[in-house]
Amino acid sequence: MMPVFDATLCGLILAVALAAVAGRDVFRAIVFFIVYGLMLAVAWVRLGALDVALAEAAISGGLTAGLFLVAYGRLAAVGAADEPAGLLNPPAALAGCGLSAALGWAWFALPQPDRPAPQLAEALPRSGVENPVTAVLLNFRAWDTLLESVVLLTALIGVLMLARVGAWPGRPGLAQHVRPGGVMAGFGRVLPPVGLLVGVYLVYVGAERPGGAFQGGTVIAAVGLVATLTGAFRPPAVDAPGWRAALVAGPLLFLLWGLAGAVIGNGFLTFPPTLAGAAILAIEAALAVSIAVTLAVLVLGAPEQAARE
């Protein structure tokens, strides 16, 4: 029964991806990409990667989707949303097929693994959390996560640099005009409290079950986006100090903890077993806040409204 399900799912994933690449219409490609993201989340559940499934559904099905739709709207406003006539490109098709074939061959040529990561299994009790993915993300490979949070900030700086001179320093994104008492306004009042609860729960429960700072932060970013798009919340101007503090709180706390480890502990970014649990929770909380604010502003875009409205 399950092989039939797997085969159907993989066939559907490939078909939807083909529609996203080869269709005639830009909007159609975006919509098929959103469907693709959600089907991929189901595939991750089949592969036993529940944390990845949560992240994929939230990001590919939610934030990247919103990003593309917002961009499509802005392109359509300038008249640049139509697709120029595409010619079939044989060298590109050859390159694509070659890459797929190489990866397929590599899969069958991979050596069989022995028992997965025995050192990981014996080090997990000392890591301070029970969820192995959270332990890897925030303890064993904390260096990667610290750099990733800095990468997010760098991308945000890049996006903000694209603002036009007249619009700086304004509020991120376009002004939203929502009919008071309408469907959007009602949605914006009902969903954010529930979404916030779900997001905070995801961050907090990541220590024991699938979840974590990235998944929870993404949900909170989505809540912020819903609140902004439905007019329930006006994002602060980009030179507001509180907003900037929220942006850097996560990476800064992470970096300070690493330096504290270098000065009074075993080395940079080490987690002594007695303090590891509390430290990881604190860092996750700060990271979730930073990730939420960064991702929300990344999707909203650079300031487009004139300053000081």
Place this chain on the structure above:
Amino acid sequence: MTGLSLYALTGAGLTGLGLYGLIATRHLLRRVVAFNLLGSGVFLFLGAAAARGEGADPVPHALIITGIVVALSASALAVGLVVAQARLTGRATLPEEDTHGDDV
């Protein structure tokens, strides 16, 4: 073939599709979509490799989560550049690949 090979080969196929879309399509927003397909294909391949053996290996899962978030931020920057280019020139294609004026 086992179920895992199915997912790995799907990931390989997605990578090829994404590469083709990245090179062949002219509309810049569709190129960003194809770039995301390319990335998620690689992640699926890596995830299938992680599911071999007994129990799922958490280290590749952590790498994949990091990759998904970084792909989002790269897409956001790319999309910002596409919108800026469209506002400047009125078309969402690279100037050297634009054949719009040649069809007369």
Place this chain on the structure above:
Amino acid sequence: MADLTTYVLTSVGLVFFVAGTLGLLRFPDVFTRLHALTKADNLGLGFIALGVALQAPSWREVALLAVIWVLALLAAGTASQLVARAARAEDEDSG
């Protein structure tokens, strides 16, 4: 007994989803398609959630399934309203 009821309820939910998809593909305009889709969302998801809830190990999972169904209803209802309003505005612009 619970397993049999789960099969029956999930199958009924699947029937609604198939009907909704057929409606999406075959109906002539936006409003009729929205009508078909809402049947799939409300009833199809409701029956599947009910069927799966019979297999749940505790009341916590049942409550979570109920919350999921309500949130899906909320999102689908809002989206349908907005799509219908946009479609009507487009009709009035061109017609």
